[in-house]
Amino acid sequence: MTDARGARSLDQLNTFERLSGRPQPGDTPAGRRTPPARSGHRCVADSTSLYVFGGYNPDYADPLFRELWRYHFATGHWQQIQTQGFMPTELASMSAVLHGNNLLVFGGTGIPFGENSGNDVHVCNVKYKRWSLLNCRGKKPNRIYGQAMVIINGFLYVFGGTTGYVYSTDLHRLDLTSREWIHLKPNNRPDDLPEERYRHEMAHDGQRIYILGGGTSLTSYPLDKIHAYNLETNSWEEIATKPHDKIGFPAPRRCHSCVQIRNEVFICGGYNDEVILADLWKLNLHTFQWSRLPAVMPEPAYFHCAAVTPTGCMYIHGGVVNIHENKRTGSLFKIWLAVPTLLELCWEKLHRSFPHLANLPALQLLNLGLTQELIERLK
Numbered sequence: 001m002t003d004a005r006g007a008r009s010l011d012q013l014n015t016f017e018r019l020s021g022r023p024q025p026g027d028t029p030a031g032r033r034t035p036p037a038r039s040g041h042r043c044v045a046d047s048t049s050l051y052v053f054g055g056y057n058p059d060y061a062d063p064l065f066r067e068l069w070r071y072h073f074a075t076g077h078w079q080q081i082q083t084q085g086f087m088p089t090e091l092a093s094m095s096a097v098l099h100g101n102n103l104l105v106f107g108g109t110g111i112p113f114g115e116n117s118g119n120d121v122h123v124c125n126v127k128y129k130r131w132s133l134l135n136c137r138g139k140k141p142n143r144i145y146g147q148a149m150v151i152i153n154g155f156l157y158v159f160g161g162t163t164g165y166v167y168s169t170d171l172h173r174l175d176l177t178s179r180e181w182i183h184l185k186p187n188n189r190p191d192d193l194p195e196e197r198y199r200h201e202m203a204h205d206g207q208r209i210y211i212l213g214g215g216t217s218l219t220s221y222p223l224d225k226i227h228a229y230n231l232e233t234n235s236w237e238e239i240a241t242k243p244h245d246k247i248g249f250p251a252p253r254r255c256h257s258c259v260q261i262r263n264e265v266f267i268c269g270g271y272n273d274e275v276i277l278a279d280l281w282k283l284n285l286h287t288f289q290w291s292r293l294p295a296v297m298p299e300p301a302y303f304h305c306a307a308v309t310p311t312g313c314m315y316i317h318g319g320v321v322n323i324h325e326n327k328r329t330g331s332l333f334k335i336w337l338a339v340p341t342l343l344e345l346c347w348e349k350l351h352r353s354f355p356h357l358a359n360l361p362a363l364q365l366l367n368l369g370l371t372q373e374l375i376e377r378l379k
Contacts, residue, residue: 014295016316019076019332034078035069036060037330039303039320040092044103048073048377050307050315050332051081051103051126054091056111057328064091064110068103068124071315071332074351074378075358083124085131090118093145093199093303095158099176101127104134107161109145114164117143121156121174138181141172146198150209151176152231157209159229160197167196167216171229187235194227194236199303201258203265205285207231210239212267212283215254220272222252223290242289249290250281257306259314261338266293268316271302276323280335299329312338347374 041055050071056063066089068081088094094108103124110116119141121134141147147161147168156174160167171184186193200214200221208228215221228237243249256270256277263285270277278300280293297316304319316333320326351357357365358378365375 014293014336016295016298016333016335018298019071019315019334033080034332035067035080035318035330036065037328038065038318039328041065041305041318042094042096042105043305043307043315043317044096044098045307045309045315046098046126047310049126050317051098052305052317053096053103053105053124054088054094054108055318056092058326059328064089066091070126073309074347075355081126081129083129083131085124086122086133087124087131088118088120088122090116090145094118095147095149097149097151097156098126099151101125104151104156106149106156106158107141107144107147109164112164113145114162117145117163119143134179136174136179136181139183140181141170141183142168144168144198146214148200148202148211148214150202150204152204152206152209157202157229159202159209159211160194160200160214162198162216167198169193169196184234186229187233192236195221197221197254199255201256201267203258203260203283203285205263208237210265210285212258212265213253213256213270215252215273218273220252220254220270222249223267224249226288239288241283242287244290244292247292250279250292251277253277253302255302255320257304257316259306259308259337261308261312264337266308266314266337268306268314269297269301269304269319271320271323276300276302276321282337295335298333299331301329308337311340311344312336313340313344347377351378 038055038057043052052069055065070079090108092109096105105122124131144161149158154176158172173182197214201212203210211227251272253270253272257268259266265283268280278297280295282291299321301319301321306316308314314335314337321329
């Protein structure tokens with residue numbers, strides 16, 4: 001089955017694929033390394049690469065990973081990026097978004113958790129590989145971790161999180177142009193706010209910010225209703241979602257992952273106080289209908305990270321996979337959440353069939369018929 005663009009149907013592509021770095025000719029042993037197993041890290045994606053930052057693993061002498069990794073889609077190759085400037089030291093349960101070429105990292109905690117948390121915005125330009133500290137005005141949020149954030153029309157919104165002792169319902173906004181923080185005060189009664197929480201996720205439709213799941217160390221919040229902050233009315237609303245017609249609502253969860261493609265939001269994995277989850281759900285932000293996708297994570301995980309490419313391919317990395325043994329993984333999986341174009345399918349087939357393509361000079365690639373855009377993705 002094909003769509004109008006000539007691509008296979010989503011049902012044929014809606015499965016997880018395990019990925020591993022493919023060594024390239026001339027690689028050093030260090031160049032063939034992959035990120036160690038970890039949890040509490042974050043990742044973002046653009047059209048060429050997945051960027052993985054931070055994380056935690058108590059099995060190591062230095063359990064916090066003060067490092068930035070890149071997984072290059074075209075070559076299937078991992079590389080630890082050597083950056084300049086001051087990399088953050090709060091490396092677990094920070095929040096991260098990609099804004100153009102800039103990776104924005106806010107909050108997070110060191111060890112002991114909650115004793116060494118941050119409230120600065122660090123920026124890494126992934127093109128020039130340089131970190132800088134964003135000098136901001138106004139009252140910054142508290143030093144927190146486990147919060148979530150989104151960028152809407154040049155404003156960075158941060159909600160929730162914990163100091164390690166107190167969970168928050170605070171909502172802050174940073175103007176990325178003037179660099180001024182504002183603590184937003186919604187027009188709701190104190191008893192009409194979302195529950196305090198951390199390790200939730202957020203989505204938005206330009207008018208509302210939606211809070212998905214999360215919880216405290218003792219509970220996880222359900223998804224039959226979700227809270228939404230209305231930017232126009234400066235107020236919180238509670239929205240009833242619609243269940244799957246056969247299996248109902250997704251299980252309550254925290255420490256899950258979430259990505260968004262236009263008006264569709266996808267949540268994956270997490271923990272519900274009983275088991276580690278492996279399911280994949282979709283929420284339509286127009287109808288608020290939940291749908292469960294047939295794909296299941298090969299490794300149930302929580303405290304993992306996920307990001308989606310502009311073309312609709314989701315990558316999932318790491319996380320805790322065994323509660324009793326406190327075991328983490330370094331596995332990387334991908335799954336198509338949108339029907340890829342024929343160009344994307346051919347592009348994947350090309351660099352799988354010719355893995356050394358990236359080693360050819362740009363002029364030779366042009367002579368072979370590749371466009372400048374594809375060469376930039378390859379390089």
